[in-house]
Amino acid sequence: MSHTADPSLSSFVPHPSTASGLPSLLPNESLILTIDSLEVRYTLPSTSTQLRTLISTSYLTSHNFCFTTSNNALKAIPLKSVVYEGKDSLESYTSFMGRNPKVKFIVRESEPVSIVKSGQQTSTCFLSVTDGLIILKTDLQKTVHEKLDLALFRKEWLNDVNSSNNKKKEEGFKASGAGIGGIIRRKKEKQSTASAQINAAFDGDLESLMRNAKNVLQLAEKCKAKMSREDCSDVDELSKMLEGMGVVGGVTKEEAGDDYMGMLAREINDWIVPKLKKMDSDKGKIPIMNITDLYVLYNRARGLDFISPSDLLSSLKGAERMFKGFRLKDFGGVKCVVGKSFREEVLCKRILDEVGEKGRNVYGLSKILGVNEVMGKCIVEELEVGEKVCRDEGVEGTKFFKNEFDRFCEEAGITM
Amino acid sequence: MQKMQIAVNSAPAMADFEFPEYYSFPPFFTLQPVSATRQKQLALWRDLILKYHTTQKQNTLVLHECKLWKNEEIGRELVRENIRVICDDFVENGNGEWEDEGKTRLRILWKKPEELAGDLLAWATRSGFIGQVCTLYELSSGEDSEGASFQGADEELIRRALAILEDRGQVAIFKGDTSEEDGVKFF
Numbered sequence: 001m002s003h004t005a006d007p008s009l010s011s012f013v014p015h016p017s018t019a020s021g022l023p024s025l026l027p028n029e030s031l032i033l034t035i036d037s038l039e040v041r042y043t044l045p046s047t048s049t050q051l052r053t054l055i056s057t058s059y060l061t062s063h064n065f066c067f068t069t070s071n072n073a074l075k076a077i078p079l080k081s082v083v084y085e086g087k088d089s090l091e092s093y094t095s096f097m098g099r100n101p102k103v104k105f106i107v108r109e110s111e112p113v114s115i116v117k118s119g120q121q122t123s124t125c126f127l128s129v130t131d132g133l134i135i136l137k138t139d140l141q142k143t144v145h146e147k148l149d150l151a152l153f154r155k156e157w158l159n160d161v162n163s164s165n166n167k168k169k170e171e172g173f174k175a176s177g178a179g180i181g182g183i184i185r186r187k188k189e190k191q192s193t194a195s196a197q198i199n200a201a202f203d204g205d206l207e208s209l210m211r212n213a214k215n216v217l218q219l220a221e222k223c224k225a226k227m228s229r230e231d232c233s234d235v236d237e238l239s240k241m242l243e244g245m246g247v248v249g250g251v252t253k254e255e256a257g258d259d260y261m262g263m264l265a266r267e268i269n270d271w272i273v274p275k276l277k278k279m280d281s282d283k284g285k286i287p288i289m290n291i292t293d294l295y296v297l298y299n300r301a302r303g304l305d306f307i308s309p310s311d312l313l314s315s316l317k318g319a320e321r322m323f324k325g326f327r328l329k330d331f332g333g334v335k336c337v338v339g340k341s342f343r344e345e346v347l348c349k350r351i352l353d354e355v356g357e358k359g360r361n362v363y364g365l366s367k368i369l370g371v372n373e374v375m376g377k378c379i380v381e382e383l384e385v386g387e388k389v390c391r392d393e394g395v396e397g398t399k400f401f402k403n404e405f406d407r408f409c410e411e412a413g414i415t416m
Numbered sequence: 417m418q419k420m421q422i423a424v425n426s427a428p429a430m431a432d433f434e435f436p437e438y439y440s441f442p443p444f445f446t447l448q449p450v451s452a453t454r455q456k457q458l459a460l461w462r463d464l465i466l467k468y469h470t471t472q473k474q475n476t477l478v479l480h481e482c483k484l485w486k487n488e489e490i491g492r493e494l495v496r497e498n499i500r501v502i503c504d505d506f507v508e509n510g511n512g513e514w515e516d517e518g519k520t521r522l523r524i525l526w527k528k529p530e531e532l533a534g535d536l537l538a539w540a541t542r543s544g545f546i547g548q549v550c551t552l553y554e555l556s557s558g559e560d561s562e563g564a565s566f567q568g569a570d571e572e573l574i575r576r577a578l579a580i581l582e583d584r585g586q587v588a589i590f591k592g593d594t595s596e597e598d599g600v601k602f603f
Contacts, residue, residue, distance in 0.1 A: 384450055390448055391449070392445070392446050393446045395491075403453060404438070405438075405448075408436070408437065409456050411437070414456075414460065416455060
């Protein structure tokens with residue numbers, strides 16, 4: 001194994017981040033673990049004995065291991081470049097570093113980064129960069145090992161590669177493809193490709209099905225055992241198993257520890273801001289979502305490890321204060337999240353334009369505003385309290401009109 | 417919205433009444449749930465009831481007969497509970513009085529007695545009745561009072577207004593053979 005001598009942290013791939021500082025994720029990528037306030041120590045090749053320290057927040061995703069540098073930039077080690085080398089390398093490394101266990105990343109120029117892993121019960125793990133060394137001091141070392149192992153085993157990035165490879169490539173002209181012979185040859189190629197794809201699909205699906213079925217069975221057995229014993233020690237194992245099946249949830253209290261609310265606020269901010277922006281850019285829609293809808297949709301997006309309503313509210317308040325990407329607002333007693341661009345006057349004018357002389361019911365208004373009926377009702381009732389609109393209850397149901405009572409009183413010479 | 421002019425009573429003596437614009441505003445017939453808006457709505461209803469009854473020279477509103485409650489042109493009608501709320505508000509504001517305990521008939525006080533007292537004195541001054549005597553009938557239905565705000569007004573209302581002026585020493589009331597023949601001297 002020949003190691004190149006890339007001398008600094010700049011050898012890592014710069015990674016884009018979201019507005020709240022979390023790593024940007026690809027469509028198939030998921031955030032697996034966040035390690036807060038991590039002490040990263042590394043040496044440069046020229047001064048291999050001198051350790052440099054960096055307090056960093058690190059993120060393990062299904063595709064990358066990312067960490068923040070001192071100037072808050074995100075750097076990443078792509079997991080596709082990491083090779084697990086087994087215990088032999090570990091022992092040699094242990095003898096070099098004394099008895100400290102480690103996780104070592106070795107960066108090579110043409111070859112992928114290699115990782116050497118060891119140690120099960122310590123509070124320190126190591127990352128070696130080029131000829132240097134990065135030491136991660138964390139109590140979550142065991143968790144880091146397990147999650148890293150799992151991500152390397154699952155190789156999620158291969159799904160991206162496969163999907164990009166499936167795109168049809170444009171073929172140039174070849175002499176062998178010309179004429180009747182060429183047509184027959186292409187036909188045969190197509191047939192063989194199709195049959196290969198069908199075989200692969202069947203084999204792959206069957207294999208995957210069997211593997212998942214086995215996992216589901218194991219899960220069911222575990223749940224059964226748990227229910228009979230009422231033993232809560234199975235919870236970790238259960239979540240590990242689910243992760244093994246590709247079910248990766250969002251930030252959890254166990255992973256984030258004391259900074260749970262902060263991390264949750266970041267995650268929610270990154271989730272909701274693009275949604276509100278999209279609503280804003282859609283013609284006619286207003287960037288608004290009530291908290292109950294948000295709670296359901298957000299938990300659905302998490303898949304597992306649902307958060308409680310109070311956690312949601314606290315983290316929304318935190319995210320509103322920290323990132324200012326949205327505002328919390330009350331509409332007729334219903335809490336809502338509105339986008340940065342939301343202006344009440346604009347909404348009011350829009351509704352008054354829509355109600356016109358014939359009035360409109362809540363359903364019609366909600367449809368025009370692009371919100372659900374509950375939300376529409378809250379908005380209109382808020383405007384009613386503010387004397388902007390008034391109601392007409394007839395056989396067709398309740399309609400809302402522009403509130404003209406002020407003008408009528410003035411015209412009749414009535415002073416209130 | 418166009419102003420409507422409809423004959424609300426089939427009696428030939430009734431003049432047509434020009435309804436205000438708000439009478440064609442559908443929410444006018446729904447009691448508004450927001451207090452501030454409701455106060456304005458009730459004030460408009462008081463205004464309409466008074467204007468309508470003074471124009472029509474009607475002194476009594478019979479709840480189940482009043483045609484104001486329904487506007488067929490826009491297909492809107494006040495529900496019974498809301499009629500009650502509007503009439504109660506009318507009474508509370510001193511614009512009317514219940515004539516019966518069952519609250520089915522409402523006496524319309526075209527003007528509040530204090531206002532009418534002022535009108536009577538102004539009329540007497542303008543028409544040269546200061547120092548003169550006239551009967552109660554002449555005040556409410558005489559030729560001299562034609563066009564005055566109290567012409568056709570309820571006798572009880574005129575009596576209350578005169579009682580106010582008597583307390584101030586601005587009129588003296590003499591008892592006649594019948595109530596209509598009671599005399600009034602303006603000072």
